[in-house]
Amino acid sequence: MVEPFSRSFKGLIIWCILLYMIQCSLATSNTTGGHFHKWEVAYMYWSPDGVENVVMGINGQFPGPTIRARAGDIVHVQLTNKLHTEGVVIHWHGIRQKGTPWADGTASISQCVINPGETFDYRFTVDRAGTYFYHGHYGMQRSAGLYGALIVDVAEGEKEPFHYDGEFDLLLSDWWHQSVHHQEVGLSSKPMRWIGEPQALLVNGRGQYGCSMAAAHYGNSSLSQCNITGNEQWAPYILHVDPNKTYRIRIASTTALASLNLAIGNHTMKVVEADGNYLQPFETNDLDIYSGESYSVLLKTNQDSSQNYWISLGVRGREPQTPPALTLLNYRTTSASRLPLSPPPVTPRWDDYAHSKAFSNKIKALDHKSIPKPSPTYHRRIVLLNTQNKMNGYTKWSINNVSLSLPATPYLGSIRFGLQNAFDQTKPPEGFPGHYDIMKPPVNSNTTTGNGVYMLGYYSTVDVILQNANALKENVSEIHPWHLHGHDFWLLGYGEGKFTKSDEKKLNLKNPPYRNTAVIFPYGWTALRFVADNPGVWAFHCHIEPHLHMGMGVVFAEGVQHVAKIPKEAVSCGVTGKKFMTGSHLG
Amino acid sequence: MVEPFSRSFKGLIIWCILLYMIQCSLATSNTTGGHFHKWEVAYMYWSPDGVENVVMGINGQFPGPTIRARAGDIVHVQLTNKLHTEGVVIHWHGIRQKGTPWADGTASISQCVINPGETFDYRFTVDRAGTYFYHGHYGMQRSAGLYGALIVDVAEGEKEPFHYDGEFDLLLSDWWHQSVHHQEVGLSSKPMRWIGEPQALLVNGRGQYGCSMAAAHYGNSSLSQCNITGNEQWAPYILHVDPNKTYRIRIASTTALASLNLAIGNHTMKVVEADGNYLQPFETNDLDIYSGESYSVLLKTNQDSSQNYWISLGVRGREPQTPPALTLLNYRTTSASRLPLSPPPVTPRWDDYAHSKAFSNKIKALDHKSIPKPSPTYHRRIVLLNTQNKMNGYTKWSINNVSLSLPATPYLGSIRFGLQNAFDQTKPPEGFPGHYDIMKPPVNSNTTTGNGVYMLGYYSTVDVILQNANALKENVSEIHPWHLHGHDFWLLGYGEGKFTKSDEKKLNLKNPPYRNTAVIFPYGWTALRFVADNPGVWAFHCHIEPHLHMGMGVVFAEGVQHVAKIPKEAVSCGVTGKKFMTGSHLG
Structure with missing residues (x-):
C-alpha cells in the first residue's frame, strides 16, 4: 500500500515542479519580452568633459542605458552591484511605484542598499506615458554619474494629444572633477567646504571643459576652440533634423546643483509635457528646467535649412562659473560640421527671477483624461x-x-x-x-x-x-x-x-x-x-x-x-x- | 487565587530583570573596565605627508587609536560605520580569534560588512602578549588609512623574557595621493593601470612629501628642506630617549605595497619578537619588515648623548620612487631640533636580496612555553x-x-x-x-x-x-x-x-x-x-x-x-x- 501512494506523491511533486517551471518561464517571458534589463553598476574611466575621470556607469555605459517601454508595461531591471565597497540603489524618478513601494530605490527609505556582489530585482509598472529618468539615490551617487533616461510611450492603440515626426532625448547634468567621495567629506566637515560650481554641464553625458565649440568664431570668448573629431566621449550629442518636420525633444534634468535654461538659435519651442503629464501647449524662446524636472517640447524645423543652429544651456539662480553647454541643431540638408551663422543664443541672466517666474506661471495642466482634477479641499x-x-x-x-x-x-x-x-x-x-x-x-x-x-x-x-x-x-x-x-x-x-x-x-x-x-x-x-x-x-x-x-x-x-x-x-x-x-x- | 499568583509572577519577572541588569552591568564593567572602545569610522581631511587629502579615520584620529590590553583580556570594540555609502570591517591582525571567528573582520569571509549607520560589536580575547595591529579588510580600505596599533602586554604576574626601560610603537605605512577608489578602478581596468610607487612612507601616519628633513645638511639631496614646526599632522614622530637605557621599539608594517628596511644611525638593534612570538635574540644593523609583519627590537641608548640620530626607512624589493622616511632618535640630553652629525643611515639597496635572505634566516623561535614545538609530520x-x-x-x-x-x-x-x-x-x-x-x-x-x-x-x-x-x-x-x-x-x-x-x-x-x-x-x-x-x-x-x-x-x-x-x-x-x-x- 505504501509504494503506490509514495509513487503518486512523487508524481504530485513532479507536477508541482512542472507547474512551477511553467509559471517561472511565463513570468520570465513576460518581462524578457520587452523590458528585462540585466544591469551591472561599476566605476569606470570616462571623459565626460574631455578630462579623464571616473564615473559610475551601467554595463560600461555612461549615462546608463535608456529604458523604453509602453504605458502599462512591467519593467524589470536586475541590478547587480559591481562596486568594490559601496552599496547602491536606483530610483525611478517619476514612476509612482503603485503596489511596489520597495522598488522606489531610495536608500534608508524604501529598501536596504544592494551590497557589492549582490543583486536586486526592480520590477514595477510604468503606468503612464511620459519622460522620466532614473538615478542613484544613495549618498551622492547620482552626482557620480549614476543616471539614465526612462521613456514611456503611450499604450498600444493610444495616442499622444500632439503630433510629431521624430524625437530626441536630452538628459541634462552637471559634472565636477572632484570625486563625490571628496565632495561628501567637504560638505560634512566643520567648517563646511562647498563643492563650488560644476566644471561642465553635460547633455547626454557629454560636455566640454576648458574650451568652447563656438570660441573662435564669434569673438569675445576667453576659451579656446574645442578640438573635437566627433568620436570622443565628450563630443556633443548633435540633433540631426530634416527640414519642415516637427520633433519632440524630451528634456530631463538630473543635475546635482545647476538650474538650467535651454534655448535654440532662431527657433521657438512649444512646451507640451512636464514630469509625465500633458500641459496646455505654450510657445517659448527658452525653457527653464530645474533638477528633477522633465519636459517635452515640440520643435518645428522651419528655419533656413542651409544653416545649423546652436543649442545653448545656461545656468540659472546661481552666479555661473560654468560656461554654457553647447550642442547643434543640424539640418541634414547641410553638414554638421558647418558652424551656425549666429553665435549661440544667450540664456537669461542667472538672477533674472522675473523671467523664471513668468515661465513657471505659464505652465498649466492640459484638460486630459490622464490628469485628475485637483481636490477642491485638503485634510x-x-x-x-x-x-x-x-x-x-x-x-x-x-x-x-x-x-x-x-x-x-x-x-x-x-x-x-x-x-x-x-x-x-x-x-x-x-x-x-x-x-x-x-x-x-x-x-x-x-x-x-x-x-x-x-x-x-x-x-x-x-x-x-x-x-x-x-x-x-x-x-x-x-x-x-x-x-x-x-x-x-x-x-x-x-x-x-x-x-x-x-x-x-x-x-x-x-x-x-x-x-x-x-x-x-x-x-x-x-x-x-x-x-x-x-x-x-x-x-x-x-x-x-x-x-x-x-x-x-x-x-x-x-x-x-x-x-x-x-x-x-x-x-x-x-x-x-x-x-x-x-x-x-x-x- | 489569581491575584497572588500574578503578583508573585510579576515579582519573578522583576527579579529576572534585576538579575539581567546586574549581569549586563557586570558584562559592561568587564569590558569598559579596560577594553571597551566606541569607535566611529569616517572620512576626514588630513595631511599625512604635508599634502591635504582625505583619510579614513577612527574617532577623528589617523592612524586609529592604539588599543592596549593584557594577555587574556577581552577587547570589545563597538564599531559604527559613519561612511556615507561604503561598508566597513576591521581585521585584528595577529589575533587568532579562537572561539570568535566572526570577529576576524574580513569581508566576504568572516562577516557581512557593517553598512553605513550600523554598528558591529567586535568582542575577542587577546590570548597572547605581543605587537599587533588592526586594519580595514574590505576593498582597499586599509590603504585609505584605516589602521592602528594593538599592543598586548603580558598577563598580570607574567614577565617578558627580556628587560626594557621604555617603549615606542612605530606603525609603518605607505601613502598615495590618488584615492583608493581611483586606484581600484585602475587595477580593475583593461588594460590594468598600476598604482605606482607611494608618494610617501609614513611612521605613525606621518611622512614628508616633496621635502626632506635632512636635505639641506648633508648635501646631495634633490629635495628641499622640510619646513616643520612640529605641530603639523605630518611632523615626524620623534623617539625621545634617556641615555643608557634599553628601549623596546615595536615595529609593525601595514603598508599597501612597500617592503621596508629600518636602520638607526650609530645604533644596533636586538630583535626579540616577531608577529607576537619571541625570538632567539639577535643583533642587527637594520631590520627588514614586510607588510603584515611586526617585530620588537631592543635598543640600547649607549651612544654619544649630546647628539641625535636619524632613523631611516627605505624601500626594499621594488625600485624605489619614494624617498626614505626619516625620523629622529632624540637623546633628551640634547634638543630635538639639533640635527644629527651624520647623514641618515642608508638602508640596503632595494634589490640586495642576499641581505634580505640573510636577515630572514637569522630569525629563530625562542625556546619558550608560549611557543609550541613544530609538528614533526604533516597530514x-x-x-x-x-x-x-x-x-x-x-x-x-x-x-x-x-x-x-x-x-x-x-x-x-x-x-x-x-x-x-x-x-x-x-x-x-x-x-x-x-x-x-x-x-x-x-x-x-x-x-x-x-x-x-x-x-x-x-x-x-x-x-x-x-x-x-x-x-x-x-x-x-x-x-x-x-x-x-x-x-x-x-x-x-x-x-x-x-x-x-x-x-x-x-x-x-x-x-x-x-x-x-x-x-x-x-x-x-x-x-x-x-x-x-x-x-x-x-x-x-x-x-x-x-x-x-x-x-x-x-x-x-x-x-x-x-x-x-x-x-x-x-x-x-x-x-x-x-x-x-x-x-x-x-x-
Missing part, C-alpha cells in the same frame, strides 16, 4: 520652512529647523513591521513660529537633526506650503526644486514672501500642473496638493544633491499597513533584518 | 604557485592559476549552514603541473577566477609550500608577504627555485619561527606548517593590498561545524541572510 496642511542652519559648527539645511539624517534601517520595513527603535518616533513639526522673519538669516541658527516621519492619513488630501527663507548669509535665498516620490501633486501656485491667509485665493484650483517636482523661488512660497493614496514611505526633498546630503528633505508615509509582501532583500538590513533573522544556531 | 601538503596572469585582457594574480574573487555572502555563514550556492563548490587545486617553468612568464597566461575553499581536516597538520614564479614580464619575480588569519604557522624555511623533494631535508623542524606572515622571495619558495585547530574560515593571502585586490589569496576552512552561535549581524547578508529571514509578511 491637512503642512508648512515646511526651508532654512540653512548651523549645528555645532556644521552647516545644515533644515526643514522647520530639523535637518534630515536618514536612519540605517529603511522606513518601509520598520514602519510596516512596527519597529519603533528604527527611527525618531517624535512627529516632525507641522510648521514654524509665526514671528519667524524669512527675510533675515536665522536669529538662532542652531538646528537639530532628526528622522521623524509625517504619517499621512491614507487617502487624505495633503497640502504642503514650501516656504523659502534667507540662508545663513544676509541677502541670500536660494532656489530649491522639491521632488516628491510616489505621487504627483497639483502645483497650486507660487508667491512672494511669507505665505499668508490672503494668498489662499491665489491658488490655482482650476488647471494647476500635475507634477512631481516644484521649485521654490528665493524668499517665496510654493503650494502643492496631493492625495496620499499610495501605500508606502516616500521621500520629499530638495533635488539638489548636496542640499539633500546636508539634510534638506522630509519623509511621508501612508497606508503602510496595506503594503503586501515586501521582498526579503528590501528589509534584510538593520533592525528589520535582525527581527526576521531567526535560527537557533544564531547568537 | 596534507598544499603547493601554491604564485603567478601573474591575464584574464580576458584583465591583469590578475593567481594561485595555481585561480584568481580569488570573493563571494557576496561570507563563507563563515554559508559553510556553517551548508548553503552550497554561496560559492564555488569545486575544490581549488592542491598544486600545479610539474613541468611548469617558474623562471619564465606563464606560457598560456589565461587564468580563471574562483572562490573555492581549501577544506582542512580539523586538527590536521597542514603544510603549505608557497612557490614564487616569474610574473608576466620577463625576468620579473616579486616579493609577496603572505599572511594567515586565525593561526600562527611554523616558518620551516626558504629556498631558491622550484621546491623539490631534496629541499625537504632543508626544512627547520627544530626552532622555526612561529609567525602569521611569511615572505616569498623572487623565484623562491617558502615552506610553512600549521595545525588546523581553529574552527572558522580563514583568509591566507598576499598582504600587498593591490595584489589581494587582483586575486592573490586563498581561503581555508576547518571545523566550521563546531562554530557556536554566530551573531546575526555577521550573517544577515546574501544567501545566509535570505535563509534565516522568515516571516509570513515577507515576499
Whole structure:
C-alpha cells in the first residue's frame, strides 16, 4: 500500500515542479519580452568633459542605458552591484511605484542598499506615458554619474494629444572633477567646504571643459576652440533634423546643483509635457528646467535649412562659473560640421527671477483624461520652512529647523513591521513660529537633526506650503526644486514672501500642473496638493544633491499597513533584518 | 487565587530583570573596565605627508587609536560605520580569534560588512602578549588609512623574557595621493593601470612629501628642506630617549605595497619578537619588515648623548620612487631640533636580496612555553604557485592559476549552514603541473577566477609550500608577504627555485619561527606548517593590498561545524541572510 501512494506523491511533486517551471518561464517571458534589463553598476574611466575621470556607469555605459517601454508595461531591471565597497540603489524618478513601494530605490527609505556582489530585482509598472529618468539615490551617487533616461510611450492603440515626426532625448547634468567621495567629506566637515560650481554641464553625458565649440568664431570668448573629431566621449550629442518636420525633444534634468535654461538659435519651442503629464501647449524662446524636472517640447524645423543652429544651456539662480553647454541643431540638408551663422543664443541672466517666474506661471495642466482634477479641499496642511542652519559648527539645511539624517534601517520595513527603535518616533513639526522673519538669516541658527516621519492619513488630501527663507548669509535665498516620490501633486501656485491667509485665493484650483517636482523661488512660497493614496514611505526633498546630503528633505508615509509582501532583500538590513533573522544556531 | 499568583509572577519577572541588569552591568564593567572602545569610522581631511587629502579615520584620529590590553583580556570594540555609502570591517591582525571567528573582520569571509549607520560589536580575547595591529579588510580600505596599533602586554604576574626601560610603537605605512577608489578602478581596468610607487612612507601616519628633513645638511639631496614646526599632522614622530637605557621599539608594517628596511644611525638593534612570538635574540644593523609583519627590537641608548640620530626607512624589493622616511632618535640630553652629525643611515639597496635572505634566516623561535614545538609530520601538503596572469585582457594574480574573487555572502555563514550556492563548490587545486617553468612568464597566461575553499581536516597538520614564479614580464619575480588569519604557522624555511623533494631535508623542524606572515622571495619558495585547530574560515593571502585586490589569496576552512552561535549581524547578508529571514509578511 505504501509504494503506490509514495509513487503518486512523487508524481504530485513532479507536477508541482512542472507547474512551477511553467509559471517561472511565463513570468520570465513576460518581462524578457520587452523590458528585462540585466544591469551591472561599476566605476569606470570616462571623459565626460574631455578630462579623464571616473564615473559610475551601467554595463560600461555612461549615462546608463535608456529604458523604453509602453504605458502599462512591467519593467524589470536586475541590478547587480559591481562596486568594490559601496552599496547602491536606483530610483525611478517619476514612476509612482503603485503596489511596489520597495522598488522606489531610495536608500534608508524604501529598501536596504544592494551590497557589492549582490543583486536586486526592480520590477514595477510604468503606468503612464511620459519622460522620466532614473538615478542613484544613495549618498551622492547620482552626482557620480549614476543616471539614465526612462521613456514611456503611450499604450498600444493610444495616442499622444500632439503630433510629431521624430524625437530626441536630452538628459541634462552637471559634472565636477572632484570625486563625490571628496565632495561628501567637504560638505560634512566643520567648517563646511562647498563643492563650488560644476566644471561642465553635460547633455547626454557629454560636455566640454576648458574650451568652447563656438570660441573662435564669434569673438569675445576667453576659451579656446574645442578640438573635437566627433568620436570622443565628450563630443556633443548633435540633433540631426530634416527640414519642415516637427520633433519632440524630451528634456530631463538630473543635475546635482545647476538650474538650467535651454534655448535654440532662431527657433521657438512649444512646451507640451512636464514630469509625465500633458500641459496646455505654450510657445517659448527658452525653457527653464530645474533638477528633477522633465519636459517635452515640440520643435518645428522651419528655419533656413542651409544653416545649423546652436543649442545653448545656461545656468540659472546661481552666479555661473560654468560656461554654457553647447550642442547643434543640424539640418541634414547641410553638414554638421558647418558652424551656425549666429553665435549661440544667450540664456537669461542667472538672477533674472522675473523671467523664471513668468515661465513657471505659464505652465498649466492640459484638460486630459490622464490628469485628475485637483481636490477642491485638503485634510491637512503642512508648512515646511526651508532654512540653512548651523549645528555645532556644521552647516545644515533644515526643514522647520530639523535637518534630515536618514536612519540605517529603511522606513518601509520598520514602519510596516512596527519597529519603533528604527527611527525618531517624535512627529516632525507641522510648521514654524509665526514671528519667524524669512527675510533675515536665522536669529538662532542652531538646528537639530532628526528622522521623524509625517504619517499621512491614507487617502487624505495633503497640502504642503514650501516656504523659502534667507540662508545663513544676509541677502541670500536660494532656489530649491522639491521632488516628491510616489505621487504627483497639483502645483497650486507660487508667491512672494511669507505665505499668508490672503494668498489662499491665489491658488490655482482650476488647471494647476500635475507634477512631481516644484521649485521654490528665493524668499517665496510654493503650494502643492496631493492625495496620499499610495501605500508606502516616500521621500520629499530638495533635488539638489548636496542640499539633500546636508539634510534638506522630509519623509511621508501612508497606508503602510496595506503594503503586501515586501521582498526579503528590501528589509534584510538593520533592525528589520535582525527581527526576521531567526535560527537557533544564531547568537 | 489569581491575584497572588500574578503578583508573585510579576515579582519573578522583576527579579529576572534585576538579575539581567546586574549581569549586563557586570558584562559592561568587564569590558569598559579596560577594553571597551566606541569607535566611529569616517572620512576626514588630513595631511599625512604635508599634502591635504582625505583619510579614513577612527574617532577623528589617523592612524586609529592604539588599543592596549593584557594577555587574556577581552577587547570589545563597538564599531559604527559613519561612511556615507561604503561598508566597513576591521581585521585584528595577529589575533587568532579562537572561539570568535566572526570577529576576524574580513569581508566576504568572516562577516557581512557593517553598512553605513550600523554598528558591529567586535568582542575577542587577546590570548597572547605581543605587537599587533588592526586594519580595514574590505576593498582597499586599509590603504585609505584605516589602521592602528594593538599592543598586548603580558598577563598580570607574567614577565617578558627580556628587560626594557621604555617603549615606542612605530606603525609603518605607505601613502598615495590618488584615492583608493581611483586606484581600484585602475587595477580593475583593461588594460590594468598600476598604482605606482607611494608618494610617501609614513611612521605613525606621518611622512614628508616633496621635502626632506635632512636635505639641506648633508648635501646631495634633490629635495628641499622640510619646513616643520612640529605641530603639523605630518611632523615626524620623534623617539625621545634617556641615555643608557634599553628601549623596546615595536615595529609593525601595514603598508599597501612597500617592503621596508629600518636602520638607526650609530645604533644596533636586538630583535626579540616577531608577529607576537619571541625570538632567539639577535643583533642587527637594520631590520627588514614586510607588510603584515611586526617585530620588537631592543635598543640600547649607549651612544654619544649630546647628539641625535636619524632613523631611516627605505624601500626594499621594488625600485624605489619614494624617498626614505626619516625620523629622529632624540637623546633628551640634547634638543630635538639639533640635527644629527651624520647623514641618515642608508638602508640596503632595494634589490640586495642576499641581505634580505640573510636577515630572514637569522630569525629563530625562542625556546619558550608560549611557543609550541613544530609538528614533526604533516597530514596534507598544499603547493601554491604564485603567478601573474591575464584574464580576458584583465591583469590578475593567481594561485595555481585561480584568481580569488570573493563571494557576496561570507563563507563563515554559508559553510556553517551548508548553503552550497554561496560559492564555488569545486575544490581549488592542491598544486600545479610539474613541468611548469617558474623562471619564465606563464606560457598560456589565461587564468580563471574562483572562490573555492581549501577544506582542512580539523586538527590536521597542514603544510603549505608557497612557490614564487616569474610574473608576466620577463625576468620579473616579486616579493609577496603572505599572511594567515586565525593561526600562527611554523616558518620551516626558504629556498631558491622550484621546491623539490631534496629541499625537504632543508626544512627547520627544530626552532622555526612561529609567525602569521611569511615572505616569498623572487623565484623562491617558502615552506610553512600549521595545525588546523581553529574552527572558522580563514583568509591566507598576499598582504600587498593591490595584489589581494587582483586575486592573490586563498581561503581555508576547518571545523566550521563546531562554530557556536554566530551573531546575526555577521550573517544577515546574501544567501545566509535570505535563509534565516522568515516571516509570513515577507515576499
